[in-house]
Amino acid sequence: MALRRVREGVYQMDGDFSALLRVVPVGDLPAPHNWTVRNYYYYALHAPDHPFAWRYKKGDPVIRCRGSADQRVLHYLYNSFSSFLCDAFLNAWHRVYRNRVLLARIGYEGGYRSLLTGAISEDEAIVVDRLDDGDDLSDVTPSRLVIASGFRPDETTAAWLVVRRGDVELWTTELSLAARRFDARFPVSAPHWRRALRRFRLENAVIG
Template identity: 45%
Template sequence: MAIYRLFGQQLTYRGTRLALQQANDNGNGRYWIGDVRFFVLGGLPGGHRYAEGYKRSDPAIRWGILLIPSFSAFLLNRLLWTWCCQEDIDDKRVLRAQIGRDDPRYDRLLRTEGITEDLGIAVDNRNDGGNLNAADVTDYRFVIVSGFRSNETVTANFWVGPGCIELQTTEAPAADRPASLAVRYLVTVPLWRRALRPFNLERDVIDRGTVMR
């Protein structure tokens, strides 16, 4: 957070300053950036999924019913969703695959650190209804596989939600349906396959999922 304070005041979005500001609320941890308000958590319960990686310099964030493991992940989360919602961004939802929450491969993809930087960037959050000790929670993971390297012109990602995986890309299709995804999305499909392969989900998602676009 200290690093963001140094440059955040220089950032704007549609005329709104994006400086990090703290509310005068007697140390309750309430902050805001632009029109986004959130709480900084001073710690997490022992045994919590995010507790092991907690850092006071990069603390967990409470944003409504969502818990985000760190301030840096919160910034990346907001950047991604704001970017995806831009009117001139053609971020197509291409495929959806139902895997099942009880499938150990799905659990590994969602919860492990197996997505290395050469495969993509993973951004996590959890819907716990605003209760850190909730037993019924839903974890999400957003994985960017293309668009963050200097030579890339296509942005591609996949979203891991409750029992399903959705693939999205800005790549323009090279052919119409019913051509295969590999023919239609020449750049993106190999990147999706490479990211899903370590979890043994490559074929079940890409070859057996439901094509949406």
């Protein structure tokens, strides 16, 4: 991946994950009264500000991404530039391993809301928050990536969760072993997934 400046505040990333990036000033983020009702459950937790406004950092600003990956056109708003980079790396790993091992459709209620919007410390996981809005800030679909392993010095396997549209997906760079039990098939990744889900009381709903 290579990043080059196009003009002030606009950058182009070239490579397998191609994207046009634009820095979004905090003043351009809309207030809650401009959001659609179908996403109110998410935004109400952050009222009266946009969910990305209250933790905005000028040194790591909100990023608008228009890009493509695997023949898909992407329109994402990332809570920070570093979050965008994490997602770009996950996309690169996905192209190599393509290892989504589980999709759990659990709905929007209960612990799902907390997993999607709740605070997760940097010691527990790296969190990437993004809004898929089709370039329309008033009508968005929130999603979150929770990188549970692969960022600590002694870890060689990346395991992460994708939280969106009432679903929780489990991804890993670990190759599956020939075993019947889920935890035995992914002995390195499974403890990290379970730990990330347990605090939101979703471990059984997602993995069992």
